[in-house]
Amino acid sequence: MTRLIYEFTESFRIAFAQIRANTMRSILTALGVIIGIVAVTLMGTAINGIDIGFQQSLAMLGDDVLYVQKWPWHNVDDWWNYQNRPAIRTEIADQLNRVIEQTPNSLLEIAVPVAGRNGSVKAGQNSVSGVMIFGTTADYSRITTTEIAEGRLFNEVEANAGRQIAVLGSTVSEQLFPGRSPLDQIVDIRGQHFTVIGTLAKQGDFLGIFSFDNQVIVPLNAMRKYYGNRMGVDVRVKVRDKTKLTQAEDELTGAMRRVRAQLPAERDNFSINEQQAFKEQLDPVKKGIAFAGLFITGLALFVGAIGIMNITFVSVKERTKEIGTRKALGARRFTILLQFLIEAVSISLIGGIVGLLLTYGLCMGIKTAMPALPVEFSYGLVIISMVVSIITGIVSGFAPAWGASRLDPVVALRYE
Amino acid sequence: MIPPTVSRSAARAVRPPGALVIEIEGVTKLYKMGTEIIHALRGVSLNIRRNEYLAIMGPSGSGKSTMMNMLGCLDTPTAGRYEFSGKNVAHMIDDELAEIRNREIGFVFQTFNLLPRSDALHNVELPLIYAGMSPHDRRERALLALNNVGLGDRIHHRPNELSGGQRQRVAIARALVNNPSIILADEPTGNLDSRTGEEIMALFEQLYEQGNTIIVVTHEEDIARHARRVVRLRDGLIESDGPID
Numbered sequence: 001m002t003r004l005i006y007e008f009t010e011s012f013r014i015a016f017a018q019i020r021a022n023t024m025r026s027i028l029t030a031l032g033v034i035i036g037i038v039a040v041t042l043m044g045t046a047i048n049g050i051d052i053g054f055q056q057s058l059a060m061l062g063d064d065v066l067y068v069q070k071w072p073w074h075n076v077d078d079w080w081n082y083q084n085r086p087a088i089r090t091e092i093a094d095q096l097n098r099v100i101e102q103t104p105n106s107l108l109e110i111a112v113p114v115a116g117r118n119g120s121v122k123a124g125q126n127s128v129s130g131v132m133i134f135g136t137t138a139d140y141s142r143i144t145t146t147e148i149a150e151g152r153l154f155n156e157v158e159a160n161a162g163r164q165i166a167v168l169g170s171t172v173s174e175q176l177f178p179g180r181s182p183l184d185q186i187v188d189i190r191g192q193h194f195t196v197i198g199t200l201a202k203q204g205d206f207l208g209i210f211s212f213d214n215q216v217i218v219p220l221n222a223m224r225k226y227y228g229n230r231m232g233v234d235v236r237v238k239v240r241d242k243t244k245l246t247q248a249e250d251e252l253t254g255a256m257r258r259v260r261a262q263l264p265a266e267r268d269n270f271s272i273n274e275q276q277a278f279k280e281q282l283d284p285v286k287k288g289i290a291f292a293g294l295f296i297t298g299l300a301l302f303v304g305a306i307g308i309m310n311i312t313f314v315s316v317k318e319r320t321k322e323i324g325t326r327k328a329l330g331a332r333r334f335t336i337l338l339q340f341l342i343e344a345v346s347i348s349l350i351g352g353i354v355g356l357l358l359t360y361g362l363c364m365g366i367k368t369a370m371p372a373l374p375v376e377f378s379y380g381l382v383i384i385s386m387v388v389s390i391i392t393g394i395v396s397g398f399a400p401a402w403g404a405s406r407l408d409p410v411v412a413l414r415y416e
Numbered sequence: 417m418i419p420p421t422v423s424r425s426a427a428r429a430v431r432p433p434g435a436l437v438i439e440i441e442g443v444t445k446l447y448k449m450g451t452e453i454i455h456a457l458r459g460v461s462l463n464i465r466r467n468e469y470l471a472i473m474g475p476s477g478s479g480k481s482t483m484m485n486m487l488g489c490l491d492t493p494t495a496g497r498y499e500f501s502g503k504n505v506a507h508m509i510d511d512e513l514a515e516i517r518n519r520e521i522g523f524v525f526q527t528f529n530l531l532p533r534s535d536a537l538h539n540v541e542l543p544l545i546y547a548g549m550s551p552h553d554r555r556e557r558a559l560l561a562l563n564n565v566g567l568g569d570r571i572h573h574r575p576n577e578l579s580g581g582q583r584q585r586v587a588i589a590r591a592l593v594n595n596p597s598i599i600l601a602d603e604p605t606g607n608l609d610s611r612t613g614e615e616i617m618a619l620f621e622q623l624y625e626q627g628n629t630i631i632v633v634t635h636e637e638d639i640a641r642h643a644r645r646v647v648r649l650r651d652g653l654i655e656s657d658g659p660i661d
Contacts, residue, residue, distance in 0.1 A: 003548025010545050017533045325529040328490060329590070330518020330546035332511045409490045413525075 007335050008342075015343040018315065019350075026347055029311045033351025033389060034358065036301030041359040041385050043297040047290045048381070049374025054282060060203055060212055061275040062145050064242040066252055068092065068111070068235040072271040074281055085269045087232035090115070090220060092259060093137075096235060099255040107248040108255070109240050112139045115223055115233040121168075121216055122188040123176040131172055132215040133189060135223030135233075143238045146212070151183050151198030154219055162221030166194040170202040171213035187216075192226060194218060245274065301388070304351065305396040312344045312400040323404055324412030337405035344397025345390055352389025356382060429625075430644050434466030437597050437629060438487065443496030443506075445482050445652075456482035458652035459496070464631065466597070469624045471640035471660075472633045474649035483649060484633045488521055488600045489513045501597060518546050522591025524601035528583045530575040530590075536562060537571040540590045547594055561589040565619060581612035588619060598629045605639055617642045 019026040067073075070085050093113035100108045114136045120129035138156040154165055166187060173182045173196075182196045194216075203212040224231060239248040249272050256270050316323070323336055363377040445457040456479045464470060472487075474480040485491040486498065489505055492513070498506045505516060517523075522543075530539045540558040549557070562571055565585040575583050584604060591599050601620070605613030621642060624630050632643060640646050641660055648655040 002550070003546075006545050006548060006551070021533055321529070322531060325525075325531075326542070326546075327514060328488070328517060328523045328529075329543045330514050330594075332514045332546070334511075335546065410485050413490070413529075 007338060011335075011339045011342040012346070014339055015346040018343055019346060025311060026350075029307045030347050030351035030354065032304030032307035033301070033348050033392065034304075034355040036297075036304035036392075037352050037355025037385055037389060038358050038362070039297035039300040040294065040388065041356060041381055042362060042375075043293040044381050044384070045359065045363050045375045045377050047286075047293060048376040048378055050286060050289065052376050053374045054279070054286065056204065058275045058279060060145060061278065062143065062236075062238075063275055064239045064245075065143055065274070066237045066239060066245075066249060067273040068096075068237060068252065068256060069271050069273055070232065073273045073277050081267075082271075086260075088235055088270060090224070090231070090233050092256075093233075093235045095259040096237065096252075096255055099258055103251070103255070107240055107244055107251050109238040110139055110142055111235050111237045112137055112143050113220060113233045113235050114140070115220055115227070115231055117223070117227065119190045121172055121176065123182075123185060126176045126178075128172050128175045128214070130214065131169075133223070134215060134217045135220035135227075136217060137220055140217065143236050146203060147201040149199045149201040150181065151196070153198060153217070159219040160221060162219055162225060164192060164194045164222050165197045165219065167198040167200060167217040168196055169200050169211075169213040169215040171211055172216055173199045189216060189218065190226065194222075245276065249274065301392060305348075305392045308344050308348055308393060309396040309399060311347070312340055312397045313403075315343065316340060316400045316404040320407065320412050320415040323407055324409050324415065327407070327409035328413060333405040336407075337401045340401035340404050341394060341397045344401065345393030348389045348393030348396070349386070352385055352392075355389075356385050359385075428621075428644070431467050431624070431627070433468050436463060437466050437501055438462070438464040439497070439499040440486075441497040443486065443493040443498060445479075445486065445491070446494045455652050457486070457493070460649075460652070460654055462647060462654065462657070464598070464629070466629050467624070467627050468629055469620075469642070469644040470631045471643035471646045472631065472649065473635060473637075473640050473646055474655075475635065477651075478649040479652040480633060480635070480649050482652075484600065484602055487598075487631060488523060489516045514546075518543055519594060520597040522588075522594070522596040522599040524584070524587050524591050524599065524604045526603035526606040528575070528580075528587045528607070530583060530586055532575055535572045535574050536567060536578070536586045536589075539575070539586055540593050543590060543594045557593055558589070561593040562586070564592065565589045579612075580608050581615055584608065584612075584616050585619065588616075588623075592623070592628070598631055599623065601630065601632045603634055603636075604632060605634075605636070613639070 068088060070088055071082055076082060090113040093111045096111035100106045100111065114134055117133050119131060119133050120127055121131050121133075138154060138159040141153050148167070149170065151167070153167055154163070158165060166189065168176070168182055168187070176182060176187060177185060182199060185196050186193050187196060200213070200215070200217075237252055239245060241248075252272055253268060256272070257268065260269060262269065326336065360377055363375050366373055366375050440460060440462040443457055443460045444455070447454040447456055460479075460483065472480060472483055482491070486493060489500065489508075490513070492498075492508065493506055496506065497504070500516060500520060503516070505513065508516070531542070537555070537558050540561055541554045544554040544557060559568070559571065562568055565588050567582060567585050567589065570578060570582060575586070578586065604620070605616055608616060617639065620630055620632070630643075632639060634640055643660060645658065646660050647657045
């Protein structure tokens, strides 16, 4: 055992003497590993970032909210079966709330109608287009995860009266009223004047597809005046206990069928969506990206590994006579194997450490230069890349080291 | 069995040989070179006792190198019996032979074979590392061995900072450091000028007087003359074995 420790320290000593003696060669070999590790770890940070982005976006949907909608969130092939479903109308929310009240120990808390329309919003010379204009009731405050930055949301009286008041998303607010408070200002939403009573806190993108900050919330009854009574909406239903989401979903399905007075044999003519379904949709995509990305960057690391294998072969060849001498002095096969493996691992590990530092620097740089890009350096990455570089060293150093350990001492001693 | 011999030379004392160290009987060695089979040794028998000073001589192709590799446990015989300190080494595997080389044999090579990037001290410590000795004991033993060959003031010099003679002294210190049963020197003066060569041979003489067993493989009569017994090989057979002249 102690002999093993001495042989280990001796091997490290030799490895570092060897690296010092062949500085240029070692740097070039390590460079292969550095490039490989940078590629793999950068890809790792990107995957990490995408993952965190997904989580954040999904959190915006609310993990305790079910969405009653005409269409499901997953792709359907038989779209015609969905096309003919009746639209979800605002009354459904009231009807659902009545059913929820009548149900003892209901897992559902409240149903809130939310209508969404695209439009542009103006104030004076400033204009923002492509804004999501949401019409909802005062109960919206009970289901949303968004915080109010300034002002307030409308109350029940205002909502029921359909007053022309609005709460602006942070992007809308910043673009219409740069550098000043939008409170009590008038905005023009599709030709109608609304008074700003509040702004929402910044939320960010949803999967980079659209911005939650590019929205305006108005009373549903105000919106109805211009879009008509029979306008389609989503009904968002808050669940009391998010650990019982599946049961809550079943209850909601039952409640909807009652509201719609569907016969037992009929198929549901509505869809209940939840963020989990979204996640299930996105997970394979995410995994696909991760797999492809790691595979391609893994090739760079593989080239680095070949570099190490090559240099270890050269090192063994150059030092054949030394191997012979060591064997004559009593080095066993394992000792020689260890010596060259440690040499390969040392170069690989140095490459790994330098590569990791570079990645860390690059991540910090990208984060400050382009905050929108999802890169996230994690400490798990440190451990993984160290393990990967050690394994790379062992795998690529093994064949030459094994060859060295099996050399015949007589032949090795005679080698010039 | 060949009885130990006594030199008639009064000037050089022959120390009484001790127990049997090496016992070789009917050893043959074949090499395959392509389709051709080379008989390097054709049946050799030889006994070496503790504290003998032996020279193995022979022209090239006589089997001298093969004999040395065999004696040094670097190679195993094709057939025959080879016992080292009572242990049969003829059928040992690589790692067992490494163990024997480490503990029982001190090698001195013609080309010194020092590690170029290590200082004298570390070179001498090397066999002790493989023996699993602690760094402290290693250093102590290596210093002692270097002092013994007169290089106590050169311990931190690297081989390229030492003269040829000094390099061979480091190699001899390395051979001695693990207290081996035999010191096996292959043309130890082959890369040295004659004056330095004589100094090295004087060192061997001194080591012999201290009780070491020395085997020198050489083709030079002048070198062989230092030994007390000479074994001459020719065509893979022992031609003669006896005291020098």
